Amino acid sequence: MGEFKVHRVRFFDYMPAAIRAMAFNRRTERLALARADGALEIFNFADNYFQEKVIPGQDGRAVEALCWVGRRLFSAGLNGEITEYDLENLRPRYTVEAYGGPIWTISAVAYSLSGCVPCQVGCEDGTVKMFEVLEDRIQFQRNLDRQKGRIISLCWHPSASLIAAGMMDMIRIFDVETGRATHRLLVERGVGASKSKEVVVWSIAFLSDHTIISGDSAGKVQIWDGLTGTLARTHLVTKWDVLALSVSQDESSLVAGTSEGTVVQFQFLSSTLDGQNKDWVRTRTFKNHSHDVRALVHTETAVVSGGMDTQLVVRPLLDKVEKNTQESAMRKMAFPHRSLVCCAKKAGLLLFQFPDHLELWRLGESDGHGNPGDSLPVKRKPEKLIQLKRKGEDHICCSALSPCGGWLAYSTVTSFRLYRLQNNTISITKVSKLPKDLRSAHQLCFSTDSSRLFASSINSSVVVVALNQPECKYLHTLKPKSGSREPVHLLFASEDGKWLATANTACEVQVYNLDKIKLHCTVPVYGSCPTAIAIHPTSSNLVVVHADQQIFEYSLVQKEYTEWSRRLQKQGLHSLWLERDTPITHVTFNPKHPAHIILHDMFMFCVIDQSLPLPEAKTRLFNQMILRSLPEPMRILHRHAFKMCKTFQNLMCVRLLEDHSLVVVERPLLDIMSQLPAPVRQKRFAT
């Protein structure tokens, strides 16, 4: 089919932050995840674990605990504040100071009959503070009896009348009505040298049968009787800390995460056949992390864990799911499901987005020609042109580089900045006068001729700005007719400047006619969130790829799915394609071959040749090796539309430059691992 010159880039030092806390909303099947840099991510477990939303972090915001109250998300952190997030505009909604020093934990009752939902936080100063969750804010209610020592962990009894609090060396049970501590459970310290150290009850769970389960820094998981305050059973699971606990909703299974990176499962089983005398029995151990497991969620079918090694791991429990299905496969999510790399394809520039700065690189050059498989001599090395530090304490949420390489824009939740670049002299000038409507953006996009900037704004709207020297001018705001308030996370301006396609997290894909400045059409809503969209430069067909790996091609002219798309849907995608576990994060086209669609996920990039037959269920999807070994005439017989290349792994970005060479940005996971701090020392054989 053809050769590609590939710029293989590995100098993007992307480093995800450690996972600090997680909270799972069983009703909406959304997982909220907080990272060490204060960033918040929302994963939709119902939609192929797609990372729907990202709320960028902030300097000084150290989220220690997360908690869902209905669809509202609260966090508490060591800065002593409680924050509620605006999940539509992807920013903190408000922050309340708790006045109790650093907050270690936050807990809300799972449900409440009354309208007001109590929510409480555990503070450094030993107080448990009760807050009432109101419609638009939370209000401090009262303090429970103040204790000596910090409150590390909290758990409501399902009846909402009792609270268990994990502290230093002890667990206390409070009566919510009176605010008095009713029981004091002393937790034994570790043996040996750690005898002198206080034991920290890192995590606690309060079951409906008044069983209290605690995990502590001495490596114990202890089962207590909450009614009598007596210890029922101790499981020593690690030499290090048990940092996180999570109980399944039916209270039959429990997982504990340790500093060794293991997750230990306990199940409430009877040791005899008659089902009497059930006991918590240690059943399984998972080792999917190299570092501390800081956050754990026990969903219906899986154990979700995250920690210092920055990866989110979904480990299905094989007794809950059907074996050997896609559902039973373990998933590791290492990269964000959106692109952090922007490529100026005319200028050969790459923009890397970090939370606190941007890097602009110029690609290297080579004039050699070589055979497939060769590495060409690099005539000019790639160079870092600019490192741009952000202003303010909010982290960068999106950035863009114009195709000509003359404009650079980035946005935080509170501010938006636009720069003019002079590439020849490498100068950067901030565009000072910006339209007022351009306060902040979820996503940015330049038109192909670099004359327009599109910025997705609140309520799914898109602000269009005209770029002129030396200032820029607000043109208009495009709004969808649906009135959706979900943020737009994908923007694509067509080559000819006529169309603008947007996709939001409500799965809506809108196409605006930029000539007429109005909504052209809305693509029929598909049940899965779009992960990448693109408009074909010549045929004006919109290609949408969804989180469930489906591909649609929609003709903007005819306002219907194209023949090819129908054929694809009729025949169905190959099972191996559907079983991939990372979403397609970018779609582009090859101007030389109009029938080619180029897309990539984390582990492969693929050229779909629409002129070739689709792969049938029995044909080999990954057939490049076979084709390579066949003589030319035989290849025609075995070809199919999906040409997948797995040469490059851990892809952050695959782009086609104007000179038809590919840019591939890799970030090997090993490089990420090597930058992590050393894990706890473990005795290995012969060490």
Next chain:
Amino acid sequence: MAALYEGYTLCGLAPAQNQSNSGVLGVEAERDSDHVVVTDSTRSVTLYKVSDQKPLSSWTVKQGQTLTCSAVYNPQTKEYVAVSDGKVIRIWKQEHLLLDQAFKATVSADVWRVHCVAGGEPVVLFKRGAVRLLDALLSAPQQPIEEVLAQEESIRWSTNIVTESQQFAIFTTEQKGDHFLYLQRLNPNTLQRYRLEREEPGLSPLSFSASYRDKHIRLLYLYPNGHVYQSVVSERGLVTDEGGQAFPLPRSLLLSLPVGEGLLEAASAQALDEAHIAVVGVPHPSAGSGKDFLCIWNTNFQTLQAGKEIAGKIYGQLWSFWNKLFIPHGKTLSVIPYECPKSSLASALGKMRQVKTEESKAPTSVPSWNNILHEEKALPSRTVETRKTRITRKSQSSSSLTNYQVLELIKTAPVEEVQREVDLLLSRTDIQDLQPSLGQLASTLVSRTLQDPAFYTPSSLAQLVHTRCLCHSVCPDLVLLALERKDYFLCQLCLQFFPDIPEAITCACLKAFISMSDVDAENGSLEPDGVSFMETLIARERGPDGLLNGFSPTSAAEYRSDGLGGGGTRAQQDEEMTSPPPEQICPVGLHKAVLLNEVLQTAYSDSFLLPHLKDLSSQQVVLFLQYLQFLYLKYSQDAFPQTHGLRSPSLSQILDWVCVLLDAHFTVLVMTPEAKGLLVNLHSFVKSQVRLVSELGKIEGSLQELNKMTAKKDVGQYSIEIIELF
């Protein structure tokens, strides 16, 4: 495995005066397995109960009359039949006390023999070849009897066989040196005549034995030269019957029995079952040339299964009934029970190994499996095949005869003749065929040499060893003999070519080599290969000192001085620098060194070697260690020895010997003052080696890192590559 049991005497005999005749005319089966009828050559017929060794009845003809054929028992009528004076047939029952009162009939021609076997009617064979059933004959006793045989043709042996469908009278005749087999079918009567192939001129079969199996009649006959042949005749036989026309009778050689000196005179072979024959009057292969043995041979494997010495004269008579052999010998008729279980390959081989050395006296001792197996199957095409095999057998037997003659020669002949004959034998092309007998040849030579101090044939022995057909277990005395005769060349050859020299012998060699005087050693010549190797090695004594492989004598000296707390003086070191250090000079002479090298290269196992090594005196050990040290130093200086392609001990062999020697004598060496320097030197070797190895380990580690780095080389920060999609 067939076995012969303890025999017992059935009766005494009254042999004729000239002792050529046992006095037994025949032994015939009676009613059951425990009764036989013995007819003596004079006048009496006796019925014996075998297990009781007791006569039950006895009948005698009148004086003046003689019994001319052995009495037979007809189980159908429970009558005995005998012939007296050639023409008078007598029939009686056990109740008849006097033979004269019994039934008598006189026939018109001389009767050769009356035969009767169970299941058949009595058959009368006349001397001139006519055959009649007894009943038919007695109905008209005076009926004319035709003459079947030609003039000068006379019956030698006859028997009677009853098959499922027919009764046969079989007899062999001789006519002017030719032998014929007659096969007379009864009811309907047909006669077939076969000519037996001639054996060597003047030899006529000593004994016949016929048996019936698988619809074939098998005739077994023994010649005086020890050959046992088998001929097979179909029961159906040929239809045509041109009177007097004799078909050639195909035969196959079943066995070549050892005959010892001269030809067999009174011997008999009797088929016991399909695979076994009993032979009497043939020498036992392992017991000299006396012919008074009864042996059972397996014809499939050509192995001797059992043997028994028979006292007294053997008359060449042998009968077998119901697992008992009846042998007249000396003045008794003995009964020897036997057993022939179905022979298996394993048992045959097991026995064969046991009797191997003795058996190799037999001219052809190596059985051809092909022949055996194919003979079993290829019955129809016998004629052609047997002819071929006979020819090959003939050539074999002629060559093996000379082999045997050589063996005999060795025992007595003077040195020169033996030498010449052995050389002749070894110069033959089919040396590989001789392999089994070479061992015998060698051991005969060795035993002669051991007996006769004046007798020694070094070149013949060397030549034998050179054939590589020998090994230590074949002639266990050879190495020690060579040592005793100070034939070091032969010793070297043995060490080189014998794969199985026991550690004790190796040690004996080592001891002899170390302690021999250099004059002795330089006397003879040795294998040029080893000598030239040692010459090059010693020639390098004056070559430049290398510092290869991490060790040099000077550094060794440094280590030593370190080890001894700075005791070494500068002057001493200078001295060492000017003249070659003592450990650089070969401590033994050239030939001695070559021989020691041979010892180093022999295979051994530590645990067996150690106890024998302890026999060495401390002086010997020190000398040997010095030599090993010398070798080691030479080797570590230069990598040349292995590259030469000459026969030389490897470095690891040298080090292994050092280790074994130290293991065996360490305490002694520690106490021996003269060994001190040596031990210190060895210690410094080890030190240097350990150093070297640890350095090598370090290098390996860093090289491995390099390897890892090159594997990751393409994983740079940036590269421009070409890929192709299909």
